[in-house]
Amino acid sequence: MIPRTVPGMLALRAAQEPERIAIVVAGEGELTFAQWERRSHAAAHGLLDRGVRPGDRIGLLFEGRDWIDFAVAYCAVQLAGAVAVPVPARLAPAEVQRLLGHCGACAVVHGRGLRVPDGGERWTAAPADLEGRETRPVDARVGPDDLAQILYTSGTTGTPKGVGATHANLTFGCETRPNRRRFRHSRYLLHAFPIGTNAGQTMLINALDAHPAMLTPPRFTPARFARLIAAYAAGTVFVVPAMAIEFLNSGMHERYDMSSVVLLGSAASALPPSVSARLAAAFPNATVINYYTSTEAAPAQTIMVYDPARPGALGRPAFGGALRVTGPDGEVLPPREVGEVWMRSPAAPRSYYRDEGANAEAFRDGWVRMGDLGYLDADGHLHLVDREGDVVKSGAFKVSTIQVEAALYEHPQVAEAAVLGVPHPVLGTVLAAVVVPRSAGVSGVELRAFLMDRVAAHELPERVLIVDALPRNQSGKVIKTVLRRLLETATTGNPEGT
């Protein structure tokens, strides 16, 4: 029988293949399934000894070099019946604090050298502190309908929202029969998704149930990625479009052997058709596949094998999920008409944690609003169209322009600020800020330095333009199209930027 909880999956795999390598972090270490299970139980004892109770939320703050400790801590939390809250280490301390406060985390388990923002009653520990001598299996009292994890995302509006998923949701579609495991064509599955993102969590589940070992560099760079593909003869590689573009631009695929790759998957946002074509050429033996989902909708997804005849298509729903496009009144639109994209999960759907208002907006009758505009073609393939919104997608991340504006307004010398997405050749979109200072003398460098403590690296405006006034319409709303023109003019007039 297929286990329907994450600890159940770990127990089964550890029994089937104890000595098999589950995770490799390049230059850092390896973890077998037996080690993963033994260490998780030891750490779960540590959690229980410290008073963790079923349903408690435990923050997990780890950088990429600590994937192994993260995997141990994640399963330990769930073995203790608690809820894992993986927090991206790239977030600004104030944001980490806010997320932990929102979900009421009682503790944070963290990686090497990471400073956890002070949280009053909240205690902190590294996995090594939790793993004592007690290694008897913890009597895990966790069921498929229990909450397993909360992941924070910018959602479709702006304020970060915690997306809760049950064990049944996370283990949906897992294949545990040894001869049927996913990606059987590969010994290694390479990715560089950050911990705390939906794509990263998907890779953790892959490590548990798929055939290949999960291989990751502590951090992505094109050269490191290329070296790993060649050194491990990785068969399956997952990227986000921004990594794919940067990789192709670096020319690394011409310097290293890419022939081992048979599946190249792209997630998080749509691969531009020209990039799919370049990937197909750079990885001559690979099938290029685009996956479209969201933190809210997973495991609902569309899957599209790159088809030059249908270059922009994102595919049809997979694994029994469903897809629809609706108009302004919620009516289902016919093919080729643009509207809101919704997906229906084939598994127990996810939901926002402690946010009923947002739940009502994004989750309706089993359908999940994707926050994207698009249309279906005559064959039911999804196509997305651009939308001008307060949430933009930069690289793999959803970024709220409103949140970055709010951070700018915290600067005493900022009178007015507007933040908007501008096109970028690699990341798709990056942020630019237009600021009206209270007095002369505030520089872009100073404002960026100020923001560094308040927003994540990917939320930092790439450009900061200082102006005398913001263009507003009669109702006082900032006109972003005029701002965009201002930025273009400034670029032409001042190649150094600001």
Next chain:
Amino acid sequence: MNRALAARLAELVHTASGGTLDAGLVMNSREPLTALGLTSLGRLRLVDVVEEEFDVVLDLDEAHLDDFPSLVRHVSRHTTEDES
């Protein structure tokens, strides 16, 4: 500070920034490279070009990438060690 090394590293920062950061400005800077305008993408390009040219390992999360003097110190230390 080894001026020849610093000058070369400033050029690499200039390249990694896609030409937006002036090498002279970088040479004399003490502010965080991120504040100067080196983006996350620029940072990872810098890591690749520096690792390749000087055969050192840079950690994207560590202090040696925070500002230009730290970068020069880190690379200088490692290249000197190799020679001794």
